[in-house]
Structure formats: C-alpha cells, structure tokens
Amino acid sequence: MRSKHPLSLGFLEGLIGFRLRLAQISLFEDFERALRPFDITPTRFGALVLIEANSGLSQMQLAKTIRLDRSTLVALLDHLEGKGLVKRRPSPTDKRTNELVLTDEGRKLLAKAKRRVQEHEKRLFGKLSASDRAELKRLLEAVSAKKYNNTL
Amino acid sequence: MRSKHPLSLGFLEGLIGFRLRLAQISLFEDFERALRPFDITPTRFGALVLIEANSGLSQMQLAKTIRLDRSTLVALLDHLEGKGLVKRRPSPTDKRTNELVLTDEGRKLLAKAKRRVQEHEKRLFGKLSASDRAELKRLLEAVSAKKYNNTL
DNA sequence: TATTGTTATACTCTATAACTATA
DNA sequence: TATAGTTATAGAGTATAACAATA
Numbered sequence: 421m422r423s424k425h426p427l428s429l430g431f432l433e434g435l436i437g438f439r440l441r442l443a444q445i446s447l448f449e450d451f452e453r454a455l456r457p458f459d460i461t462p463t464r465f466g467a468l469v470l471i472e473a474n475s476g477l478s479q480m481q482l483a484k485t486i487r488l489d490r491s492t493l494v495a496l497l498d499h500l501e502g503k504g505l506v507k508r509r510p511s512p513t514d515k516r517t518n519e520l521v522l523t524d525e526g527r528k529l530l531a532k533a534k535r536r537v538q539e540h541e542k543r544l545f546g547k548l549s550a551s552d553r554a555e556l557k558r559l560l561e562a563v564s565a566k567k568y569n570n571t572l
Numbered sequence: 573m574r575s576k577h578p579l580s581l582g583f584l585e586g587l588i589g590f591r592l593r594l595a596q597i598s599l600f601e602d603f604e605r606a607l608r609p610f611d612i613t614p615t616r617f618g619a620l621v622l623i624e625a626n627s628g629l630s631q632m633q634l635a636k637t638i639r640l641d642r643s644t645l646v647a648l649l650d651h652l653e654g655k656g657l658v659k660r661r662p663s664p665t666d667k668r669t670n671e672l673v674l675t676d677e678g679r680k681l682l683a684k685a686k687r688r689v690q691e692h693e694k695r696l697f698g699k700l701s702a703s704d705r706a707e708l709k710r711l712l713e714a715v716s717a718k719k720y721n722n723t724l
Numbered sequence: 725t726a727t728t729g730t731t732a733t734a735c736t737c738t739a740t741a742a743c744t745a746t747a
Numbered sequence: 748t749a750t751a752g753t754t755a756t757a758g759a760g761t762a763t764a765a766c767a768a769t770a
Contacts, residue, residue: 430621442716461759481726488762544588552714553588569697642752666751668751
C-alpha cells in the first residue's frame with residue numbers, strides 16, 4: 421500500500437448526506453451483529469414493534485409505515501410467520517385484508533430483542549451527551565418529516 | 573383501509589437508529605431521482621469524488637474509504653470506465669496495483685453532478701438553520717467516528 | 725373501478741472464495 | 748507468505764407487473 425494515511429474526502433467533506441450514509445452503515449453493521457442470534461434485521465424488528473404497538477393492523481398499513489412495497493412485505497411476513505412470531509388473521513370486516521398480530525412467542529422474542537437494541541443504541545450513541553442525543557433525534561426527524569413538496 | 577391515521581411507532585419512537593434509517597431512505601430516494609439522468613448512484617458519486625480528490629489512488633485505498641469490498645469495487649469501476657469517466661492506469665512502482673484517475677469527460681460530468689448534489693442537499697437539509705446543519709454534521713461524524721480509525 | 729394480498733420475475737447491491745500476478 | 752485485482756457465484760433486499768378476491 422502506498423500510504424496508510426487517510427484519503428482526502430474532497431467534495432464529500434462538506435456533505436451531510438455523506439456523513440448520514442456512513443453513520444447508517446455503522447448502525448446497520450452493529451445492529452446486524454447484535455441481533456444475529458435472533459435472526460432479526462432492522463426491517464424485521466421494525467415490523468415486529470409496529471405489529472405489537474398496533475395489533476390487528478393491515479399489511480398495507482404496515483408496508484406504508486416501514487416504507488416497503490406491499491409485495492416486499494409478503495416475504496418478510498412469511499418469514500416471521502414461519503418462525504411462529506406473527507399471525508395473519510383474516511379481517512372480519514374487510515375480507516381483502518389480514519389483521520396482523522404477534523404470537524406469544526413473538527412477544528417473548530421481541531422483549532429480548534428490545535433489550536439487545538437498547539444496548540446497541542447505547543454502543544452507537546452512548547458517547548454523545550443526553551442533550552446531543554435529543555438534538556440528533558430532533559434533527560433527523562426534521563429531515564425525513566418533509567414530503568416532496570417541491571418538484572425535483 | 574381501516575384508518576388513515578398514522579400508526580403508533582411504539583418502541584421505535586425513542587430510537588435514534590430508527591430516525592437515522594428513515595432519514596437515509598429519504599436521502600437515497602431524493603439523490604437517486606436527482607442524479608438519475610447521469611446514471612450516478614451515491615456510491616458511484618463517492619467514488620468519482622474520491623478519485624478526483626486523490627488522483628492516482630489504488631483500488632484498495634478507494635474500497636476501504638467508501639467501505640466496499642475490493643471485489644465489489646471491480647464492477648463499479650468497470651461501469652465508470654465503460655462510460656469513459658475513469659481510467660485504470662497500471663502503477664509503475666507496484667505492478668499489482670492500478671492508479672485510478674478521472675478522464676476529462678469524468679471531470680466534466682462530475683462538475684455537473686456536484687451541482688445537482690448541492691441542490692439535493694439543499695432540498696433535504698435546507699429547512700434546517702445553518703447552525704442546525706453544522707450540528708447535525710458534527711453529531712453524525714461522532715457516531716461513525718468510532719471504528720475504522722485508520723481510514724476516515 | 726379501486727384496493728389488498730399474492731405470485732412471478734428481475735434487478736441491484738453486496739460479500740466470500742478461489743485464482744493470478746506480483747511483492 | 749502476503750497483497751492487489753479479478754472472476755465466479757450466491758445471498759439478501761428491493762421493486763414492477765399481472766392476477767384473484769373483495770370493496
């Protein structure tokens with residue numbers, strides 16, 4: 421190797437988007453490692469939490485909230501249902517839709533997973549002060565809060 | 573649909589990682605849309621900028637900095653070289669390595685792409701105050717600063 | 725007509741392992 | 748022995764389009 425010194429970031433240096441991207445890679449790696457024993461990815465975890473917090477919701481509602489296409493959600497739910505964590509229950513009021521609920525096993529596993537995720541958050545963000553963490557959260561919310569009001 | 577109201581986020585509500593993830597999705601969507609005419613993804617853009625700012629760097633150096641496996645970088649460079657934006661030049665000092673450089677066309681396209689990226693950053697972060705933007709950048713840097721102390 | 729869940733399919737991004745040529 | 752670039756390959760994650768059932 422010609423040099424062990426870090427490269428110049430050039431134009432990337434000033435981009436918030438670039439930093440966001442790097443932070444997201446770190447986040448994903450650590451999450452994946454921490455939750456691997458449970459076979460839970462960030463997306464699956466999000467689905468489990470949302471089903472827990474909104475028991476009986478439909479697949480479309482869930483898909484929108486975690487920002488997946490409804491077709492993509494099918495395989496994800498097949499996986500969770502195959503592991504006995506989630507159940508699809510035909511809705512009595514709208515026969516086109518399913519009501520999604522956690523099984524007892526799903527609730528138990530989710531409780532354990534949540535503790536792992538808390539530790540993971542502490543690893544990644546624990547070096548920030550409490551006020552810095554709150555600030556970061558606020559700023560990130562502001563970033564994705566907008567919806568494409570201006571045409572590209 | 574049973575309800576048009578947003579779902580409860582439950583446990584996700586308090587997670588910075590969840591907000592980071594959503595922000596990253598918004599970021600990627602907007603970037604993709606803005607740079608589609610140039611056939612440039614965030615990763616490709618990063619590669620072009622780093623080659624510009626560190627002309628003659630090796631594939632390994634580039635791979636580490638943008639956090640890709642060296643095998644993954646091959647196809648990316650094949651693409652950029654196929655479009656005439658980048659050139660692999662055998663290193664005279666170490667015959668195992670290539671020196672990566674931008675072509676004139678690469679430099680021209682990158683200049684245009686940078687302007688698009690600036691607009692994109694403004695769309696995403698322009699609603700934050702200048703001090704909020706600086707704060708967000710600082711906090712994101714702190715998050716990913718942990719490991720990989722040698723490359724970035 | 726429109727919506728929900730599903731299937732079939734394909735595309736993109738990524739890494740792992742083995743190969744080669746050099747160091 | 749170790750490293751750089753390449754190839755072959757496979758896995759994960761995603762979306763698009765078409766379909767059946769239902770609204």
